[in-house]
Amino acid sequence: MILGALAGGLVGTVVLTTGSRLAQQLGWTRMDIPLLLGTIFTPDRGRATVVGYAIHFFNGLVFSLAYGLVFEATGEAGWLFGLGLGAVHGAFAGGGLLSVLLPAVHPRMGKPWTDARDTPLLEPPGFLLSNYGRATLVWTFALHLAYGAIVGTFAALS
Amino acid sequence: MRIDGYLPLRDYAAIGDGRTAALVGRDGSIDWLCLPNVDSPPLFDRIVHAGGGCFELQPDGPFDADRRYREGTNVLETTFRTGSGAVRVSDAMTLHDLTTLAPLRELVRVVEGLQGQVELRWRFEPRLDFGRRPLRLRRRDGVLVAANGKDALALSTWNAGHGSFGLAAGERATFAMTHAHMEPLVLPARADAERRLEEAASFWRDWSSRLRYDGPWRDAVVRSALALKLLAFSPSGCIVAAPTTSLPEQVGGDRNWDYRFGWLRDGVYTLRALLELGCEDEARAFFWWQMHATRTTEPELRPLYCIDGGLRDEETEAPAAGYRGSRPVRIGNAAATQLQLDTYGPMLEGVWRFWAKTGSLGAARPKEIAALADFVASEWRRPDQGIWESRDEPKQYVLSKAMCWTALDRAATLADEGVLPARPEWRETAREIRDWVESEGWDDVRRTYVCVPGEEVLDASVLTAALCAYTDAGDERFQATIAAHRAELGRGPFLYRFTGADELEGAFLTCSFWLVDALARAGRRDEAAELMEELLDAANDVGLYAEEIDPATGEFLGNLPQALVHLALVNAAVSFAGEADER
Secondary structure, X not given: OHHHXXXXXXXXXHHHHHHHHHHHHOOXXXXXXXXHHHOOOOOOHHHHHHHHHHHHHHHHHHHHHHHHHHHHHHOOXXXXXXXXXXXXXXXXXXXXXXXXXXXXXXXXXXXXXXXXXXXXXXXXXXXXXXXXOOOHHHHHHHHHHHXXXXXXXXXXXX | OOEOOEOOHHHEEEEEOOOOEEEEEOOOOEEEEEOOOOOOOEEEOHHHOOOOOEEEEEEOOOOEEEEEEOOOOOOEEEEEEEOOEEEEEEEEEOOOXXXXXXXXXXXXXXXXXXXXXXXXXXXXXXXXXXXXXOOOOEEEOOEEEEEEOOEEEEEEEEOOOOOXXXXXXXXXXXXXEEEEEOOOOEOOOHHHHHHHHHHHHHHHHHHHHOOOOOOOOHHHHHHHHHHHHHHEEOOOOEEOOOOOEOOOOOOOOOOOOEOOOEEOOOHHHHHHHHHHOOOHHHHHHHHHHHHHHHOOOOOOOOOEEOOOOOOOOOOEEEOOOOHHHOOOEEEOOXXXXXXXXXXXXXXXXXXXXXXXXXXXXXXXXHXXXXXXXXXXXXXXXOOEOOOOOOOOOOEOOHHHHHHHXXXXXXXXXXXXXXXXXXXXXXXXXXXXXXXXHHHHOEEOOOOEEOOOOOOOOOEHHHHHHHHOOXXXXXXXXXXXXXXXXXXXXXXXXXXXXXXXXXXXXXXXXXXXXXXXXXXXXXXOHHHHHHHXXXXXXXXXXXXXXXXXXXXXXXXXEOOOOOHHHHHHHHHHHHHHHOOOOOO
């Protein structure tokens, strides 16, 4: 089940990343996950995008491993169970990870305690990602549901 | 200064970053800016809609303004003098920065107190896509922010109050407007924004110092080169005809076109100018864009392509009042789908020129180039819309035929050199075309080439026949044509582009520079120099030109700054200086 979950994680991350890019293209959100992640490490936009994609895929696999462990522990897997885990994952990503934790650790993002010594650069996500567009949270949540369903399906097939 | 809310077009200067360009009015108002790219919807559109979007920054009260570009740069400096003192505003769009996370697009305005105390006011009023995409400005942590869909912008200010502020000598205020497209905003630190402005100035200075031209009128040539670099869309290499749409050829008229595209016809002038100035990287990029853009339509060529090489057929009308009531304001250019046979000559002349100068065909493929020549050989008899993109019935334009000759002659020359596959019919057809031009296109009574056989109209575009290799400038018929055109189309140093154009529009500045070029090539140097001096006097205070000018008032008309005019200026200077490495 774990190998299946990892395979699902790879496919799910592709879907999530592509869906996220599609949402940007359609003007539903300005959240650019690879850029946000990559600029933690480098100010160079080109490098940041490459690094960000790598981190995002790595995260996708790590989360799918966690999904796999849950499937193993419960002895159950399937798209619906995956969807449920995706809902938890989406709520965590949208409500905590991207909204709260990312700004806290991002060296180029303004925080409430940023002062004259710092040079805040990157627009922070704001409450529930609302700064990046009103549909950002909904879209992020929906993509994580899809990710969860894909991981659950692959895990069940293995 | 403003008439019904509109500045004279002569009062605009351009700043840019190689992706888009803003027009800054003499009164400190930025009235035109499309983001993220030059062909994107505008954020500031006041130049075509008096109540439209703008970024005003000016003294609060009467003032005099004096402008210049910092030497060798595209950084604009406007000095405002009031009864109580003077301030200088430096405007620039900044460039990519690898050392800090830079905004996707950034416009920086730095105000320095020079003397006394000056009260200033500013108004930041963006209007996205002519107001079709509403923006609501909110203040977030002291920064003005607005967003709609893919686009967001922020205005960070330092020492500039909330719409008004006073500045004493030695004090400084800074504005940084940043734009994000499909990504989070980047909000700059003051020091970074100011540093980037200075770095942009350094870049421009360094770039212009490398220009290879030591002939007369160097300042004007360098300014034109800088203007052309502003009009280059760096991601693709395309050079847009102008960064604006629908600035009218006649105030109140409807001859208003969108010039935010790259025209193939201009390619030969572009390549000649860039290569002669030593801008080989830009020439290569432009050539690459041409070859890639045309790959989707070959062997047929469209007159114009999008900046990314794509196609766009539709032409729509924007909800804007138009410059001093000149409507419509068009988005897109329906001329894109016209058959303009004169495009093929400059295209193949450009290919030949690029090959002659660099020894390679670069992005061009021999088979594709040969296909263009084959198309000309089979289609040259067709009527077309001509160089001026007439929207009437197609006609047998003489220049179109002459340029078909150029296309085939250049293809045959490249074939002789072994660069293209040999096609004996190219030379045969070229001879046939020349016979047609010399018999049908020549009016023996008026002693001139005509625009269309059987019509009375003269067309100044035939002056490009020497520039595009059809004829020698010293040729008797060409000399007679110059005389006839100056007599019929000339108004002082200016030329209308065709008979009857004075009823419709201003004089076409490019034609006058073509005339300088033709005179210089014919060895009539005194006349060429005199005319050049008069034309240089017609530039605005910062050395830029619009497409046209009213010969009576000197008022600019049409889109600006216009690439074709600046290209013609450079080429005329190069021809005069005898620096061109011709055939």
